Amino acid sequence: MTLLLTGFAPFGGEELNPSWEAVRRLDGERLGDLPVVAAQLPTAFGAALRVLGELLDRHRPTLVVAVGQAGGRAELSLERIAINVDDARIPDNAGRQPIDEPVVPGGPAAYFSTLPIKAMVHALRAAGFPAAVSQTAGTFVCNHVFYGLQHRLQGTGVRGGFIHIPYLPVQAANQPGAPSMALETLVAGLRLALTCAATTQADLREGGGQLD
Template sequence: MKILITGFDPFGGEKINPAIEAVKKLPDEIDGNQIIKLEVPTIFYQSAKVVREAIEKERPDIVINVGQAGGRAAITPERIAINFQAGSTPDNSGKGPKEGKIEADGADGYFTQLPIKKMVTAMRKAGIPAEISNSAGTYVCNHLFYEVQYMRRHEFPNLKAGFIHIPFLPDQVKNGRRPSMNLSDMVAGLTVSIKAAVAD
């Protein structure tokens, strides 16, 4: 089985993004399954274009996109992607999103195909803080989550896909007033999540 797992590049003035840092640290193989790692730009529509090209090239069985959710204290697999984008923060192209639907003919929302309850249980058993999230926001994370689900619906029906948010790294929270998680725990959490996904 092939698993494509992606992480965003730094954005919003940050010098680091825990998403791609954790993805890069994953092993190349988990329980005999090939792990394909990909960095994606924090840019509306461009991120989905990069992932589409990787899907067409690699033909993965599972796609997991990983993003940063500053302020969260746990690793949070997302339940649903919504067909809406908004936000005042520019993406890495320097432009903000055009508020409104992501895909004019898309469903209002798409549920993940990943076994998120099993993934959370596996992470908690490994001692990693984890919980299900019901909102991926309206920024590039939700945008990419939705676009991959849209691709799945229209082009890749056998694909399983989903999104996982991870907290800040400790170095990003210098005053200690916001939650963070060390990189090794993020990598461990993603690893057991992948194990749960391929076993489902």
Template sequence: MAVVLLTGFEPFDGAARNPSADAVNAVAADYDGPHELVVATLPVAFESSARRLRAVIDRHSPDAVIATGLAGGRPQIAVERIGVNLMDARIPDNDGAQPVDAACEPDGPAARFATLPVKHLVRTLTAHGLPAQLSLSAGSYVCNHVLYTALGAVPANTVTGFVHLPWSTSTAPAEAPHLPDEELARAVRLVVDHALDAEVEEPGGSIW
């Protein structure tokens, strides 16, 4: 039985809830296998999110790590391809830190590629009627920091990646694009179910 670590984030920037944690908890409440599912809610803070994530990875030795977070303003679910070695915060994190042009890991590589089957997941989500797209980079805030950290904290054969979610209907500010809460949970469940599928290489070249 594979162990899948699934994470969401606590609220930030004045919001009462974070749809990523809501979706993760909804999936966990109804999950019936076939994997062993481990869930965690991460703080929206650079240092403490990395520390918490590494601790959970060390404790459970997952076969797959799927992190999720909020990309408010996006209308689609975005499967991220790259975590970059950069912290450049538009707003302070929940611990009050606001790094600018700083490295996630001073001695780390410039970027790390997600090892989730990213195109396969986008195709799967789309086939199930969910708006989904590939996204090149997870940005430079805590979501990206978690993706970059996770990829460096697991063995090379551990499937790892990040999925950005739009606002849910129940959490969206006025006029913000959103998807129904149950659709976000359905999307996250599909990612869990298909994260360990073998990726089929795109015609003519690399899956990346």
């Protein structure tokens, strides 16, 4: 009975990645009835899924949430859908830059999150955190991991999904106009979202993809 929580290594010339900085601070906590195990994934196509697979085999979690950086976003983004496409605008940390390649050859076009994403957004907003349901996880390594995770979890009964988070203020300082969120806020928001995921089975039936 474990909640596996992952973040990514820095990429694109950055010295840190807010996803790892936030999730590693939740390692060892208990959310709902689930102890949290946090791990870092390489920001590299293929390698990220190999490490994720090893973590799934080792910990056999009942809930898996991957977290990634989304520079330019101002809120916690609960991703709805992962698509079977790798299409990188920049090289990954291994120098790979796939264009229009499948994450899983022959796999379905897409998978939906199995997290209660609307309930999570509702809980976050009620507590004062900016949050929204997102309809795209992009086509870089975040989506690669999200799709690969959902593909691996099919038929297992294990729930999984993906959350994108904004830059940290120190990153945004080098990119005028970019939104950011303090690390303490990110950690608190993730803690609440994950607790909701761990304790909520049926999602809310609220209309509007962004819950506006």
